[in-house]
Amino acid sequence: MSSLTNFIKDWFSAADTTTLIVPFLIITTVTWYFYLFFINSKTQKLPPGPPGLPFFGNLLSLDPELHTYFADLAQTHGPIFKLRLGSKLGVVLSSPSTAREVLKDHDTVFANRDVPAAGRAATYGGKDIAWSPYGPEWRMLRKVCVIKMLSNTTLDSVYELRRGEVRKTVGSIYNRIGSTVDIGEEVFLTVLNVITNMMWGATVEGEERVSLGTAFRETVAGIVQLLGKPNLSDFFPGLARFDLQGNWYGGKVSGIFYSSRCLKIAHILDDD
Numbered sequence: 001m002s003s004l005t006n007f008i009k010d011w012f013s014a015a016d017t018t019t020l021i022v023p024f025l026i027i028t029t030v031t032w033y034f035y036l037f038f039i040n041s042k043t044q045k046l047p048p049g050p051p052g053l054p055f056f057g058n059l060l061s062l063d064p065e066l067h068t069y070f071a072d073l074a075q076t077h078g079p080i081f082k083l084r085l086g087s088k089l090g091v092v093l094s095s096p097s098t099a100r101e102v103l104k105d106h107d108t109v110f111a112n113r114d115v116p117a118a119g120r121a122a123t124y125g126g127k128d129i130a131w132s133p134y135g136p137e138w139r140m141l142r143k144v145c146v147i148k149m150l151s152n153t154t155l156d157s158v159y160e161l162r163r164g165e166v167r168k169t170v171g172s173i174y175n176r177i178g179s180t181v182d183i184g185e186e187v188f189l190t191v192l193n194v195i196t197n198m199m200w201g202a203t204v205e206g207e208e209r210v211s212l213g214t215a216f217r218e219t220v221a222g223i224v225q226l227l228g229k230p231n232l233s234d235f236f237p238g239l240a241r242f243d244l245q246g247n248w249y250g251g252k253v254s255g256i257f258y259s260s261r262c263l264k265i266a267h268i269l270d271d272d
Contacts, residue, residue: 046082046089046091047077047078047080047081047082047091048077048078048081048082049073049077049081049082049083049084050073050076050077050081050083052083052084055086056086057083057084057085057086057087058083058084058085059084059085059086059235070092070094071094073092073094074092074094074095079093079094079095079097079098080092080093080094080095080098081094085235086232086235086236087235087236087237087238088114088234088235088237108134111133111134112133112134113130113131114234115131116227116231116234117231117233117234117240117243118226118227118229118231119131119227122223122226122227128141129141129142129145158194158197158198161194161197161198162194165190165193165194165197166190168190169186169187169189169190172186173186185213185214185217188213188217189213192212192213192216231245232244232245233245
């Protein structure tokens with residue numbers, strides 16, 4: 001026993017940092033893999049699923065065509081199967097009956113959403129109606145939207161406003177006969193003017209109208225693009241504090257909200 005102890009002491013004293021770190025990482029990875037896929041899965045009674053790699057799970061085997069990929073997995077593992085996405089567990093429902101049971105029969109149980117890192121950064125910690133957990137606060141936000149903003153009475157009260165903006169848009173397009181017109185841009189500007197008029201009681205016209213619409217559209221497109229991109233912080237929450245992809249403070253989200261076009265939007269609306 002003493003000879004073994006002396007051997008271990010001699011080995012630790014002679015080994016450099018790299019020699020110590022590599023075995024530690026290997027042992028940690030094997031232990032985590034064994035616990036996750038053999039012990040934890042049995043205690044949680046999870047549905048079947050494809051085997052995954054240590055640490056990454058099924059991330060590296062995902063197909064860009066997710067609908068066909070999930071359909072193939074359903075043929076092997078059944079209508080309900082699991083996927084390991086990094087340290088996150090995903091359960092996929094591939095049949096209409098199970099989807100109806102989750103989304104309709106037990107919708108309140110499954111109402112909460114896992115807020116992505118980019119969504120949390122863009123919405124002040126997920127404090128909006130899209131990402132808030134189901135509860136009194138979410139019901140209050142929904143009540144405000146349904147009763148105060150989107151009720152028939154509210155929409156009828158701004159009928160003349162919507163009608164006037166549509167007539168302005170039609171007149172603007174008519175005056176540009178013979179020239180190229182971006183219909184999508186015009187529709188976006190019309191909706192934007194209706195919303196700003198409902199919220200602030202004013203609209204923008206002329207060159208400011210086009211400038212504001214372009215800036216606002218680019219800002220929204222940037223946020224949507226950022227939300228749609230895979231983020232390491234979503235699959236490995238322990239790495240979120242390091243913001244490896246630069247989406248948090250001083251990164252892409254801050255670049256969108258504090259860009260020149262976003263500041264231009266705030267300046268125009270503030271003047272109005």
